[in-house]
Amino acid sequence: MTFEKTTIQDLILITPTVFEDSRGYFFEAYNRAKFLENGLAYEFIQDNQSFSIRGVIRGLHLQINPFAQAKLVRVLQGEILDVVVDLRRNSATYGQHFSVVLSAENKKQLMVPHGFAHGFSVLSETASVLYKVDGAYDKASERGIRYDDATLAIDWQLRPEEILVSDKDLILPGFDAIDWEV
Template identity: 70%
Template sequence: MMIELTTIKDLLIITPEIFTDDRGYFFEAFNKLKLEEYGVDYNFIQDNQSFSTKGVIRGLHFQINPFAQAKLIRVLQGEILDVAVDLRKESATYGEYFSVILSEKNKKQLMVPPGFAHGFSVLSETASVMYKVDQVYHKESERGIRYDDSTLSIDWKVNPKEVIVSEKDLILTGFKDVDLSF
């Protein structure tokens, strides 16, 4: 398992070592002990999975304390652009975002700690995304930022005419107006 530091502190890309033979492949998708060597010590309590079609943008979502979530995201089928926005006001990269392509082919994962908004766009015809979380969903703690916020100016790598966003995500506030109670 290779763990790569990103330009934003505490945000990690995890690439498994893949073992292939004539039957197919095998890899460790999660190894708590190896992650702990990099300071990743979350008690993941739930796995979530979504299926989406090309052009779908989900996010940007997060929960505030005490229900802020760490997420470990990976793609089971297809390809996405995964995006994390640093919402930690004391951070040197506050308000910056990082994006990475996660796919069934590259098998990369993104470790997103609490204090980040998270979202993704679907680049392939369809995509199945799975992610671990370390906190339960808590509706009253749920927050979000509009995907097309001009302050963040995220390039979702999707043709604007093909973007599909939920009604819930369309009414999210902009970055400057969001409640960041971390």
């Protein structure tokens, strides 16, 4: 398992060591000791899974303190563009976003710490996404940023006519209007 720093401080891309043979493959998706060795001291309390069709954009979502959540995101089937936005006001990369393709094929995972908005777009015909969180869901702490915010200018790698967004996500405010303190 390798832990790779990204262009945004504290945002880590994890690539498992995959053991393949004629029967298939095996890999560790999570190993607490290895995470701790790499400075990732999260206590995950829940696994969430979603299934979506091509063109779906979920996000950008977050929870504010004291209910902020760190997420370890991976794809079980298909391919997504995983996107995070740094909302830590004291960070050198505040307001910047990072994106990476996560897929069942590449088996990469993204460790998203507290202080980030998170979302993804589905690039394959369908995708199943699994993510671990270190905090419970709290509806009153839920916030979000509209996926097509002009300030962020995220390229979701989809044609406009393909994009499918929930009614809930369509009414999210833009980056400059969101009320958060992370």
